Amino acid sequence: MKTTLTALPEPDAVTVRFEFEPEPDDRTEIPGETMIGRTAVFRLPAEFDLTATHPDILALAVLLSCRPWTGPRLVLDRPVSPRFAAAVDEHLGIALEPVDPDLAPRARPDGPRPGLAYSGGVDSVAAAALLPGEPRLYYLDRTLSEDGRAAIDKTAAHRSCDDIEQRGLSVRRVPSDVEYLRRPTGAPVNLPTDLGFALPAVLCADLDGLDALVTGILASSVFGLNASRFTAPGPGGELSRWREVTAAASLPFQPVTAGLSEAATSLIADRAWDGRVLAQSCHIGGAGTPCYACRNCYRKTIVEAALTGDWPEPERVETLLRNGQALADLTAVPIPLECSLVFAMSRYDGDDPLLRLLRERVSRDGLDADWMTSHYGPALDLLDDRYRDAVAERISRHVEPMTEAQVSAVESWDLTGERAFRTTWRESDAFIERLTATGPVVGKRRGVKGDFRPYRLGPKTGRGGAECRRNDWSPLEPAALGELEPRLTASVVVPAYGGQEKLDLVLAALAEQSYPSELTEVVVVDDRSEPPLRLPELRPASTRIVRTDGAAWGAANAVAVGAAASDGEVIVRLDADTVPYRRHLESHMRWHHLADNLFILGHKRFVEYEAGALTPERVGSEVAADRAEGLFDPATAQEAKNVKFLASTKRLRTAHWSRLHSVMEGITVSTDRSLFTAAGGMDPDMVRGQDVEFAYRVGLAGGVFIPDDGASAWHLGIPEGWRNPGNGKRVRKALNGQRIPESIHRDGGRGRSWAVPLVDVVVDVEDASYEEVMDAVMPLLDGFCRDIRVTLVGGWSGPSLGREPTLDHPRLDLKLVHETLRADPRVRFTTWEYRRADPSVPWRLVLSPRFPTTPYTIESLLEIADREQAGLVVARHEKERIRLERRSMFARAVWLGAKSNDIDKTVERLSKAVRFPAPPSMVLGPDTPRPASRGVWRAREALLELADPAKARADQLAWHARFSPTWWLARVRRRLRRVLTARRS
Numbered sequence: 001m002k003t004t005l006t007a008l009p010e011p012d013a014v015t016v017r018f019e020f021e022p023e024p025d026d027r028t029e030i031p032g033e034t035m036i037g038r039t040a041v042f043r044l045p046a047e048f049d050l051t052a053t054h055p056d057i058l059a060l061a062v063l064l065s066c067r068p069w070t071g072p073r074l075v076l077d078r079p080v081s082p083r084f085a086a087a088v089d090e091h092l093g094i095a096l097e098p099v100d101p102d103l104a105p106r107a108r109p110d111g112p113r114p115g116l117a118y119s120g121g122v123d124s125v126a127a128a129a130l131l132p133g134e135p136r137l138y139y140l141d142r143t144l145s146e147d148g149r150a151a152i153d154k155t156a157a158h159r160s161c162d163d164i165e166q167r168g169l170s171v172r173r174v175p176s177d178v179e180y181l182r183r184p185t186g187a188p189v190n191l192p193t194d195l196g197f198a199l200p201a202v203l204c205a206d207l208d209g210l211d212a213l214v215t216g217i218l219a220s221s222v223f224g225l226n227a228s229r230f231t232a233p234g235p236g237g238e239l240s241r242w243r244e245v246t247a248a249a250s251l252p253f254q255p256v257t258a259g260l261s262e263a264a265t266s267l268i269a270d271r272a273w274d275g276r277v278l279a280q281s282c283h284i285g286g287a288g289t290p291c292y293a294c295r296n297c298y299r300k301t302i303v304e305a306a307l308t309g310d311w312p313e314p315e316r317v318e319t320l321l322r323n324g325q326a327l328a329d330l331t332a333v334p335i336p337l338e339c340s341l342v343f344a345m346s347r348y349d350g351d352d353p354l355l356r357l358l359r360e361r362v363s364r365d366g367l368d369a370d371w372m373t374s375h376y377g378p379a380l381d382l383l384d385d386r387y388r389d390a391v392a393e394r395i396s397r398h399v400e401p402m403t404e405a406q407v408s409a410v411e412s413w414d415l416t417g418e419r420a421f422r423t424t425w426r427e428s429d430a431f432i433e434r435l436t437a438t439g440p441v442v443g444k445r446r447g448v449k450g451d452f453r454p455y456r457l458g459p460k461t462g463r464g465g466a467e468c469r470r471n472d473w474s475p476l477e478p479a480a481l482g483e484l485e486p487r488l489t490a491s492v493v494v495p496a497y498g499g500q501e502k503l504d505l506v507l508a509a510l511a512e513q514s515y516p517s518e519l520t521e522v523v524v525v526d527d528r529s530e531p532p533l534r535l536p537e538l539r540p541a542s543t544r545i546v547r548t549d550g551a552a553w554g555a556a557n558a559v560a561v562g563a564a565a566s567d568g569e570v571i572v573r574l575d576a577d578t579v580p581y582r583r584h585l586e587s588h589m590r591w592h593h594l595a596d597n598l599f600i601l602g603h604k605r606f607v608e609y610e611a612g613a614l615t616p617e618r619v620g621s622e623v624a625a626d627r628a629e630g631l632f633d634p635a636t637a638q639e640a641k642n643v644k645f646l647a648s649t650k651r652l653r654t655a656h657w658s659r660l661h662s663v664m665e666g667i668t669v670s671t672d673r674s675l676f677t678a679a680g681g682m683d684p685d686m687v688r689g690q691d692v693e694f695a696y697r698v699g700l701a702g703g704v705f706i707p708d709d710g711a712s713a714w715h716l717g718i719p720e721g722w723r724n725p726g727n728g729k730r731v732r733k734a735l736n737g738q739r740i741p742e743s744i745h746r747d748g749g750r751g752r753s754w755a756v757p758l759v760d761v762v763v764d765v766e767d768a769s770y771e772e773v774m775d776a777v778m779p780l781l782d783g784f785c786r787d788i789r790v791t792l793v794g795g796w797s798g799p800s801l802g803r804e805p806t807l808d809h810p811r812l813d814l815k816l817v818h819e820t821l822r823a824d825p826r827v828r829f830t831t832w833e834y835r836r837a838d839p840s841v842p843w844r845l846v847l848s849p850r851f852p853t854t855p856y857t858i859e860s861l862l863e864i865a866d867r868e869q870a871g872l873v874v875a876r877h878e879k880e881r882i883r884l885e886r887r888s889m890f891a892r893a894v895w896l897g898a899k900s901n902d903i904d905k906t907v908e909r910l911s912k913a914v915r916f917p918a919p920p921s922m923v924l925g926p927d928t929p930r931p932a933s934r935g936v937w938r939a940r941e942a943l944l945e946l947a948d949p950a951k952a953r954a955d956q957l958a959w960h961a962r963f964s965p966t967w968w969l970a971r972v973r974r975r976l977r978r979v980l981t982a983r984r985s
Contacts, residue, residue, distance in 0.1 A: 001026050002075040003062050007050035014048045016203065017041050018065055020181075025071035029902070035069040037181040042174055044203060053206045054106040056084040056249040059096060061202045063088065063245070064195055065178055070094055081105040087248030091241040108250035111211030112386050115201030115251075118171060120160030122300060123216030123257060125279035126265035128164060129272030129398075130256045132390035136208050137164065137171040138200035142179055152283040159287040163277040172208075174200035195242060195253070205251050212254045212387065213246055218265065219376055219410075220337055222258040228334040228415035233382075237462075243382075252384060256391045259379030260399070261372040262303050262340045268398045292316060293323035299340055302358075306344035307373070317354050321435070330361065331432050333424050334415055338362060343369035354435070361431045364415065371406035375399050378407070425680070425839065432830065461569065461674060465895040466595035466704050470869055470911050471660060472653045473598075473706045478590040481583050481710055482514075488592055489519050490585060490670075491568030495558030496576035497527040500534070501611060502716050503576045507539040508616035510574075512624040515585040517541050523566045524576075525558040538616045556682040556690035563673075563681060572670040573691075578604055579619060580668070580713040581628040587710030588670040597675050597895050599698050602668035603709035605637035609716040632714055641665050652705050657869060657888060658742040658842075660705045661696035668713060669695075675703055678891075680839060683739070689732045696740045700842060702892030741787060741842055753825055758787040759843040759858060759884075766794040768849035770816040775852040775924060781824065783855035785862065789841070791828045792817065842887055848880040852924035857882070860922050864914055871911035872904060875918040882918070886911070 002021040007014050018040040022028050028035040050058075055078045062076065072095060074088075079100035088094050112133030118124045119139070128137060139161055142152065161171045178199060198213055205213075222239060224231035233239045239255075246253045257265060269279040278287060281300050285291035292301065298320040305311045312320065320326060329336050345359040346369055375395050380388050395401075402410065466476055479485070492510060496503050503524065510522055522543040526533040528550055535543055546565045548558060555575075563571050570592045572585065588600050614631065622628055642663040649655035652663065669691070671679075678701040682694050699705070720728075737746040741758035761780060765773050777790060794814050809815060821827045838844075843865075845858065861884040865873045871889030875882050886907075893906035907913060 001066055001070045001073075003066070004077045005050065005058060005062070007048075010046070013046050014044045014050070015041060016044055016048070016050060018062060018178075020066055022069065023071060023073075023075075025073070026069055027071060028069050034183045035066075035181060036183045037177075040065055040176065040178040040181055042176045042178070042200065042203060044174060044200075045172065045207065048204065048207050053203070054249075055080045055100075055103065056106045057202060057205050057251065059084060059088075060246065060249045060251070061199055063092070063094070064199055064202065065181065067092065067094070068182075073097060079103060084245075084248045087245050091244045105248070106206075106250040108252075109209040109211045112390065113208070113210055114212040114214045114254060114387070115198070115205065115208065115210040116214040117195075117198035117201055117216075118161070118164075119197065119216070119283075120157035120278065121216065121281040121283075121296075122262070122269050122279045123218060123265045123281070125160065125164070125273065125277055126260070126268040127214060127216040127257050128169060129268055130391050130394045131214065132387065132394070135169065135214075136201070136204075136210065137161075137169055138198070138204065139171055139173045140178075140197050140200055141173045141175040143175050143177045153286055154283070156278060156280040156283065156285070156287040156290075160278040160280065164273075167273060167277060172200060172204060174203075176200070195246075202251065205249075210251060213251050214254050214256055216257050216265070217255050218257055219259055219261055219379065220339065222255060222379065222382070223376075223410075225339050225413060226337060228338055228413075230411050230413045234462075254384070254387050254391075255379070255382050256387065258382050259376035260395075261343075262300065262337070263307060263343055263372040264375060264399050266300070266304055266307060267373065268395075271398045292319045293325070295325040295329050295336070298323070298326040299329075299337060302344045303340050306347040309347075311348065311350055311352070311355070314352055314354075317352055321354050321358065327432075327435070330358070330435075331428050333428050335362065338415060339369060339372065339413065343372040357431065357434060361427060369409075371402050371410045373399060374402040374406055376407065376410055377401050461596040461672065463594065463596045464897075465597035465702065465892065467896055467910070468704045469909070470657060471655055471705055473704055474653055476591070476594055476598075476706070478594060481587060481590070484586060484590045484593065486516055486519055486586075486589065486593075488570055488589060489521070489568040490515065490570045490572055490589055491563070491566030491673075492520065492522045492572045492574055492585070493559055493562035493566060494522065494524045494574050494576050495527060495555045495562065496524055496529065496533055497558075498529045498533075499576055502609075503533060504536040504538070504616045505579050505614055505619045505716070506574070506576055507536055507543065508620040509579045509581075509623045509628065510543075510585075511538055511540045512582060512620050513540075513580070513585045514583045515589055520585065521566060521568055523562040525562040525565075527553055527555075527558045536616060538620050552684040554684070554687040554690070556686045556694070557684035559690075560682045560684055563676060568673065570670055570672055571676050572668070574668055574713075575715070577609075577716040578668060578713050579623075579628065579631065579716065580604075581711040582623050582626045583711035584668070584713050587708055588668075590710075591706055591708060592670065592672055595704075596672040597702055597704055597892065598672070599675065599695070599703040599705050600670045601663060601705060601707045602670070602713065603640075603707070603711075604668060604713035604715050605634065605639060606715040606718055606722075607632045607637045608718065628714070629712070637714075638718070640667055642667070646707055651707050655705075656866075657699065657886075658866070660699050661692050661740070662744075663705070663707070664691040664695040667707075671698065671703070675701060678839075679703065686735055686739075688728070689736045692732075693736055693739050696742075697840060700839060700887045700891060702888060702895040704892075739840070746787075754787060756840045757789040757826070758841070759785070759789070759845050759862075760838055760841045761788050761790045761845045761847055761858075762793065763790065763847045763849050764793045765814070765817060765849045768813070770813040770820075772849050773813075773817050774820070776847055776849050777821070777827075777853075779853040779855050779924060780847075780858055781821075781826065783853075783858060785858040788845075788858065789826050789828065790821075790824075791830060792821070793830055796829050796831055839887070844885045844887060846883040846885065848882065851877055851880040851882050851918075853882075854922060854924050857922045858884075860919075868912050868914055870914045871907040872913040874913070874915040875922055876915070877918040877923045882922075 001023060004019040006017045020038050059076055059080045062074065074094050075097045079098040080096050081103045082099055082101055083105040085096040085099045088096050114131050114133065114135050116124065116127055116131060116135055116137050118128065118137040128135065139157065161173060165171050176199065195215065198215055201210065201213055220226050222233055243253045280290060281296040282290035282294055284294050290297045301312060301320055335341060341362045342364055345362050348355055348359055380392055383391060468475065494506065507522065513520065517540055520540060520542065522540045524533065524543065524545045526545055526547045528548055532547065533545060535545060546561060548561050559573055570589060572588055574580065584602065588602055591598050591600050619631065622631055642665055645663060646652060652660065675698065679694065679697040682690055686693050736743045738755045740746065741756055763776060780788060781790065796814060796818060818829060861873050861875065864870065865884055865886060871886040873884040889907045889911045890903060892910055893903050896906060898906035904913065
């Protein structure tokens with residue numbers, strides 16, 4: 001990126017213009033953002049002098065404006081100091097040019113004299129009250145767009161600036177159009193520290209002698225509570241990197257509100273200024289008149305009500321919770337800033353039905369959120385010596401410091417382990433249905449939206465996902481055994497029921513693993529054994545036993561309990577009768593150091609075991625000496641049942657995605673915690689076949705399956721299912737067939753429904769006629785693929801309470817659709833299309849209500865997708881289209897950072913996308929033959945030719961071979977002719 005800065009003096013201001021010239025290595029289009037502008041203008045005070053401003057400060061302002069799109073280098077129109085260039089290169093990976101080796105770094109002025117990015121919201125008003133010394137406030141006065149429309153209403157912010165100036169603080173208002181560099185507009189630059197809003201303060205740093213930069217960033221952003229799990233900011237995080245960069249410019253970032261929550265800043269903003277400064281986080285409504293229909297309004301209003309006890313009236317609650325932005329948040333998993341709602345609703349004991357519904361939605365047993373009204377003291381360590389003590393003293397004037405118990409509560413805050421994902425999903429689902437059943441959504445109705453965000457309830461790892469085409473993991477190159485530089489923590493979860501002797505052997509082997517013990521913890525889950533299990537003397541240093549509560553039983557429930565009780569970044573599942581070799585854990589972990597969406601399948605062999613054949617001491621010594629293979633005779637061991645499948649699929653690199661989960665038999669497994677959570681964890685209801693069912697959901701969450709046999713393990717005993725294969729198959733057919741749509745155990749019987757359907761069909765019927773909806777939906781419900789669930793999105797009204805028109809009803813078409821289909825258990829009606837796909841359903845079909853389907857439509861689409869292993873199949877008919885989307889590929893695309901504007905391209909890169917005009921077999925027309933006729937078969941052959949002509953020809957020959965006597969006679973004649981020719985010769 002090349003940049004040029006110019007200054008144009010005016011009578012009462014200086015207009016500074018940033019001009020950007022992208023280079024080939026720049027990324028002007030990134031997921032969710034596009035750089036559409038090439039200039040940014042700032043109207044600065046008349047006394048501002050561009051030539052007198054240190055180049056490092058100007059370079060910092062340029063970085064804050066264009067960093068998301070900047071490639072490996074940023075070319076400036078003036079040289080910077082070596083210190084600043086080195087910091088940007090090290091922490092942001094951008095090489096600044098030119099660099100003047102003789103230019104001294106900017107000297108930090110005497111202070112404290114901080115510059116605060118001021119917006120007039122609650123958090124920045126509170127931050128202003130905490131600043132020592134001679135603070136200066138800077139308001140980014142966002143200008144109108146070219147069409148004269150503003151993205152926000154600035155009257156509230158201007159009123160807040162006036163109010164705080166009357167209280168003795170100076171506010172510089174800097175008009176700028178920097179937000180129009182990007183699409184979508186509305187914020188200068190997406191940075192987690194909100195430093196983009198501090199651009200005026202950065203530009204005026206030398207003019208006003210600033211020694212620090214301040215924003216109103218809260219604990220929720222600094223410590224990961226936005227992601228529902230406390231995580232201390234690490235050295236490689238975005239916050240830490242920008243702190244280093246700003247410090248190199250002698251303008252260090254000071255997050256004075258980093259130890260405060262929304263509740264605490266609300267208290268400070270009110271107490272510090274005696275209510276005389278307008279603090280309004282809503283920038284859509286006017287001054288003192290919030291819109292009550294945005295996400296800031298609903299959350300801030302509820303938090304404020306929890307603090308004052310003055311809860312809004314029912315009419316206001318209706319506006320707060322039924323608006324589009326609030327509903328989008330409240331139906332997400334997790335809810336953004338869920339900690340604020342947990343705190344607020346724990347204080348509500350009224351009778352408002354919507355607030356009670358919200359309280360039920362966010363209730364978390366055992367979680368104490370009262371810490372939100374106090375200050376988290378360890379956050380002061382993020383401030384330097386000039387500010388730490390003074391800020392702490394000012395905070396203590398208004399809110400109390402957290403007690404030790406409260407510090408422990410916030411540091412253990414983790415909504416990811418509190419409940420299994422599947423439970424959270426059901427809660428969100430039920431919340432939507434119950435909320436929309438009692439009234440309409442305020443504002444614009446949301447239609448069908450293709451958003452397949454995986455549910456990474458934990459913080460992002462920084463490693464990112466592996467971009468593997470389908471399941472071809474060959475591009476990944478893990479470290480060789482013995483050469484790994486370990487840095488990830490591992491939690492080995494061992495579910496156990498009885499079998500103390502074998503457990504002792506397993507723990508003895510785990511105590512001698514090559515993976516560092518300081519990075520390993522072992523959680524033994526006692527599934528209510530009698531007598532209770534105990535820990536032997538020979539065990540890993542960090543080993544503990546947790547006991548299930550008896551609400552459920554079995555290995556799946558035990559693993560779920562153990563995962564919730566553990567803290568490691570990677571979860572390793574190890575049976576209580578599996579003795580691992582010395583490098584078994586290291587062999588797993590070397591893969592997880594590469595990416596965070598890998599599902600590692602370890603190797604083990606099965607042997608007959610007699611009680612007393614081994615002692616913990618012998619196992620420990622043999623494993624420590626790397627001689628575990630000699631504990632048993634490999635010639636007498638049995639391999640897992642998946643060996644042939646692994647060999648036939650090149651170690652799963654060429655395996656069909658619908659069969660990947662079938663390898664989950666007789667192996668050890670490990671997965672990153674974020675992938676474990678995204679897949680929903682183990683299902684406690686599964687008492688047999690739980691590993692296969694879990695693996696299926698891992699695949700749908702975007703996981704890459706990798707078999708690893710770098711170090712094996714011994715399984716002590718032959719599995720029960722191998723000894724009784726008949727009943728084992730019957731049990732798996734019942735359990736897995738109900739939950740795995742692509743299972744071999746699911747029969748193709750028509751006329752029944754399953755807990756998890758094969759295809760979710762979503763149709764926005766709001767503006768369609770009754771006849772159009774029937775033509776689109778009924779053939780699917782009556783079709784050859786009946787394993788579907790249909791969601792109809794529209795403005796469904798509640799039951800009629802009085803006399804109303806019948807034939808002239810204004811919404812007659814919707815009422816007729818509802819009456820026709822309401823009794824079918826496969827059909828759901830909603831006024832709000834969920835922003836996410838059902839995580840357990842492999843296929844999602846987005847259907848236009850004006851696309852006339854046939855009974856063969858879904859079957860044909862599935863056949864194309866299955867045969868081509870395509871993640872997306874799109875068929876067009878006139879102006880309408882139908883989309884079949886494979887969840888696993890869309891989930892992986894989002895895992896890699898794809899957004900709605902480029903997700904189709906990413907899916908095509910990861911698998912394949914097939915697009916074609918819909919043939920007669922998929923579109924109902926006047927000449928469409930009967931579904932059971934041979935003409936439909938011919939039409940389906942034509943459809944197949946669109947994707948694979950060779951395969952279509954093979955299918956045609958197969959049909960002839962099965963049904964055509966003429967074809968058989970011709971073949972016999974050819975063979976006889978060859979025989980006679982051979983004899984003559």
